[in-house]
Amino acid sequence: MLAALAGWPLFVALVLVLGGVAARLFILRRLAALGRDPGDRGPEATVAPAVDVMAEAAVRLALAGALLMPLALGLLFLRQLLEFRDPFVPWSEDARLLLLGTVWGHTWSWAMAASAACAGGFALAARAHGVGTGSHVGWWVGAAAALALGFFPALTGHASGTGGIRWLTITADGLHVYAAGAWLGGLTFVLYADRRVRRSVRGSRHALAAARAAPEVTHAGRGATGAAPGSDAGALPLLVPLFSPLAVGCVATLVLTGTLAAWIHMPSPGAFLSAPYGRILGVKLLLAVLAFALGAANWRMLTPRLTRADGPAALRRIATLELWLGQAVLLATAALVRTAP
Amino acid sequence: MHAKTILLAAALMTSASAAAGPADGHDLRDLRAPALAHFALSRSAPAADSSVPAPPEIRLWFTEVPQENSMSVRLVDGAGQPVEAGALGQEADDGRVFHLPLEATLPAGGYTVAWRAIGADGHVVRGDFGFTVTAQ
Numbered sequence: 001m002l003a004a005l006a007g008w009p010l011f012v013a014l015v016l017v018l019g020g021v022a023a024r025l026f027i028l029r030r031l032a033a034l035g036r037d038p039g040d041r042g043p044e045a046t047v048a049p050a051v052d053v054m055a056e057a058a059v060r061l062a063l064a065g066a067l068l069m070p071l072a073l074g075l076l077f078l079r080q081l082l083e084f085r086d087p088f089v090p091w092s093e094d095a096r097l098l099l100l101g102t103v104w105g106h107t108w109s110w111a112m113a114a115s116a117a118c119a120g121g122f123a124l125a126a127r128a129h130g131v132g133t134g135s136h137v138g139w140w141v142g143a144a145a146a147l148a149l150g151f152f153p154a155l156t157g158h159a160s161g162t163g164g165i166r167w168l169t170i171t172a173d174g175l176h177v178y179a180a181g182a183w184l185g186g187l188t189f190v191l192y193a194d195r196r197v198r199r200s201v202r203g204s205r206h207a208l209a210a211a212r213a214a215p216e217v218t219h220a221g222r223g224a225t226g227a228a229p230g231s232d233a234g235a236l237p238l239l240v241p242l243f244s245p246l247a248v249g250c251v252a253t254l255v256l257t258g259t260l261a262a263w264i265h266m267p268s269p270g271a272f273l274s275a276p277y278g279r280i281l282g283v284k285l286l287l288a289v290l291a292f293a294l295g296a297a298n299w300r301m302l303t304p305r306l307t308r309a310d311g312p313a314a315l316r317r318i319a320t321l322e323l324w325l326g327q328a329v330l331l332a333t334a335a336l337v338r339t340a341p
Numbered sequence: 342m343h344a345k346t347i348l349l350a351a352a353l354m355t356s357a358s359a360a361a362g363p364a365d366g367h368d369l370r371d372l373r374a375p376a377l378a379h380f381a382l383s384r385s386a387p388a389a390d391s392s393v394p395a396p397p398e399i400r401l402w403f404t405e406v407p408q409e410n411s412m413s414v415r416l417v418d419g420a421g422q423p424v425e426a427g428a429l430g431q432e433a434d435d436g437r438v439f440h441l442p443l444e445a446t447l448p449a450g451g452y453t454v455a456w457r458a459i460g461a462d463g464h465v466v467r468g469d470f471g472f473t474v475t476a477q
Binding site for chain 2: 083088097101103104156159161163340341
């Protein structure tokens with residue numbers, strides 16, 4: 001159990017960095033385009049001030065994950081060293097052999113370098129406050145390192161132990177991590193950015209005005225455009241309709257790649273009950289289905305109710321619950337990757 | 342911007358896949374076979390729990406080739422002390438087989454072979470078994 005817990009921070013860190021990257025690529029880009037072209041909606045309707053607040057939230061989220069990453073990788077190294085330990089040689093000799101002599105150690109070293117690039121890039125982007133070349137370069141360095149780190153679990157886990165089909169299982173596992181990061185990290189971003197926008201009076205005023213004046217964005221899903229002035233809608237009417245299609249795509253990717261992994265690693269459906277790996281996978285699936293159900297409820301039932309006075313608060317409650325369930329899924333995943341199929 | 346994103350993701354996935362190696366001619370029928378096999382000891386000489394005359398070496402057969410440099414084999418006597426042995430060798434034509442040459446004839450008594458390695462999936466796997474050396 002402790003060995004599984006040691007792997008959980010890595011997934012949390014990956015979710016945060018990949019969530020920040022997904023938010024910028026798939027949500028903020030569309031909102032920023034709206035800000036560049038307010039058309040005849042008037043200056044009050046421009047979304048730019050709210051997008052600035054949200055962009056800062058995305059970078060901060062990614063930076064938090066990037067700063068957690070070295071700690072998470074350090075825990076993994078400590079766990080691997082404890083398991084690798086030969087009681088008849090000094091600790092330093094074992095550590096040197098593990099780090100410099102094994103494929104696992106080489107991959108870990110590569111991940112540590114990527115996490116340093118990730119933290120450095122996002123720190124530069126955060127320090128430049130989203131302005132100038134430094135911010136742009138920093139963000140892209142951080143994003144590239146984050147995308148590379150998404151393959152670390154695949155390169156050091158079950159996906160690597162599949163002989164001649166490693167190319168398939170590693171690619172599928174990497175996509176699985178990307179999708180989980182974009183879904184759970186994207187949801188974390190939505191809640192965090194909404195909170196920051198609500199705390200920023202100017203951003204909040206512009207977000208609400210832009211939501212009401214930009215139906216092409218807010219109707220991307222089942223958008224809400226009629227939130228009354230002074231309501232507690234925050235950034236949700238802007239963010240949720242853009243996040244929902246991303247989440248649907250992520251869930252579809254998770255189901256496809258997860259099904260492939262289960263088919264490759266599980267000897268038979270009976271292993272769901274008979275083997276520890278199957279039982280943990282069953283728990284993970286149950287938690288994931290519950291989280292997907294909450295996400296679906298948010299998308300189909302609560303998003304159209306954002307116009308009502310109690311709509312935003314209800315969506316925030318359910319989304320927070322979905323996020324906690326997502327963390328439980330990550331914990332089950334950390335246990336799963338430590339268990340032989 | 343969108344095209345750049347797709348290109349970056351495709352490049353990363355391609356490089357990760359290339360690093361993972363080619364398909365080695367597996368077809369769909371045995372697609373899962375390598376994934377379902379896991380690193381473990383399949384047999385040994387001397388065999389586990391056997392009584393034998395002093396062996397010249399310990400020979401271990403595993404189910405998979407472990408990660409390079411990760412294999413360690415120790416022979417421990419009944420008092421828990423490591424027995425002097427030569428350098429651990431790996432068969433050139435079958436990387437799943439390891440042998441530990443013994444530098445001196447083992448005195449009669451009970452011994453434990455403790456091994457450890459990292460499997461292709463990154464998991465550290467370890468195990469041990471005992472055997473008895475009979476008087477000559």
